[in-house]
Amino acid sequence: MKTTFDTRLSLPHAATAADASNTNAPARPHAMTRRLALLLALPLALQLSTPAIAGPGHDHADEAPAAGDGPRRLADGSVFLPKPTQRMMGLRTIVAAEADLPQAVELAATVMLDPNAGGRVQPTQGGRLEAGPRGLPGVGQAVAKGEVLAHVVASAAALERAGQQAQLAEARSALALAEKRLARLQELADTVPRRDLETAASERDGLAARASSLAAGLSARETLVAPVAGVIASAAAVSGQVVAAGETLFEIVDPARMQVEALAFDAALAADIGSATLVPPRAAAPGGNAALPLNFIGAGRILREQALPLVFRAEGSGLAAYAIGQPVKVVVQTRSTRRGVAVPSTALSRNAANQTMVWVKQAPERFEPRVVAVAPLDGARSAVLSGLAAGERVVSEGAALVGQVR
Incomplete structure (x- = not known):
């Protein structure tokens, strides 16, 4: 007896009832089970293949994926720095304040010896050197x-030394004759005029002094x-x-008393000096050599290498850390002024185009690069002439670290 199966979706129970009523039907493969699973999965597949359309206000296609909370450089060139990173980098900021700042000139200088303290x-003669x-x-x-x-022991050529020895022998011989003649005259003092005795004594003393000088010349030793x-x-x-x-x-x-000589190509600068500062070397570690105030001594009246020499002196032992002949830089401030913003020299850095720039804090965790025009002010600060407005917060310490964020 054959059993007819209804393949319609609405009658799966009919096949089940037929199978149940015919217990003698042979076992069939699981074709029915596979067909039923396929029919149940078809609506789910159709649902997944249909694109989902977001409602108004929920479209995020234009937003970039989140990059995390680490320091990074943004697309506009600014830098995002979280607060923990700022504390770790030791960032410090100051508020820019515009003021009348003295015009300054940076001069090349050299540490030199003070003629009164060195x-x-x-x-004064040639010879062989001996220790003191x-x-x-x-x-x-x-x-x-x-x-x-x-000590310097005088030395002479063999011929010159032989002549000196001959003169010394002649002087000693004449001295011996003079001493004998004086002795005879002293024995006849009652019958010889007194002036003869005095003449003989004076001749004896002169020959003795000559012999002594010649002997000292042969073994002369100059003390240094x-x-x-x-x-x-x-x-x-x-x-x-x-x-x-x-x-x-x-x-x-004397390390405590040295001078600094700077060369100025503008001769009129000598009459307009207000103050001067010695700029420490760039290699000096933070907290090491600081800017050293200098006192202007005077200017020369003869050009040297087409420049006028200016001489400065430091108070106390400020120049003890420098060596004679060491090249340094001196910032001379004049009495003329101009408007600008004074910032520490550590706030200045260079961008990829080798332009001088500062970092301005625009938000608590966002820093913007700003190209500025600067001029020297003193050994520790620089004058920003343009590119920075009063009231902006500038990074004063750690600017180089901010520029390294990529």
Whole structure:
């Protein structure tokens, strides 16, 4: 007996009833089960293939995906920095204030020796060098004024030395004859005029002095002493060295009393100097060498390398950290003024186009780069002439770190 199955969706129970009424029907494959699962999955597939359309106000196609809360550079060139990152980078800001600032000029300068607090040790004759009581002084050794540093034993050619020895022998022979003649006259003092005795005594004394001078010339030794108290800045002396007259063997300086010489190509600048500051080297660590105020001593009246030399002096021992001949920079402030904003030199940085810029804080966690025109002000600050408005908050510390955010 054959059983007829109704394949319509509305009668799946009919097939089930037929199967139940015919217990003797042979087992069939699971075709019915597979067909039923396919028919049930078809509506779900149709639903997934239909595009979903969002309602008004819920379209986010134009928004970029979130980039997280880490520091990053935005599309307009500004930088997003979370507050924890700002504290970790040590950022500090100041409020820009416009004021009348003195015009300043940056000059190239050199640390030089103060002629009243330093000196050179040079022999006046050639000879062989010998150490003093404490030995030959080395660089950095402190010496006192008048301290014996070395000796120079005079040396001469063989022929010249032989002539000096002959003169010494002749002088000693004449001295011996003069002493004998004076002795005979003294024995006849009662019969010899007094002027003869005095003449013989004077001749004896002159010959003795001549013999002594010739003997001292053969074994002459010049003593080299320190002309001032200070520190040995340079030493070019070795025991046994043969030196020439006028050769510099030692240079002595007082670290607390040195001068700075700057070259100004504008001769009128000397009459308009208000103040001056020594700019520390860029390599100085924060908290190390600071800007050092200088006192203007005077200007020369002869051009050197087409520039007028200006001499400055620092109060106290401010120049003790510098060396003689070290190149430095001096910022000279004139009495003329101009409008600008004073910012620390650490607030300035360079962009990719090598333009001077500062970072302005536009929001609590957003910093905007701003190209500015600057001029020197003093050793620690610069004057912003344009590009920055009063009241804006400028990054004063950590500007270089902000520029490294990518």
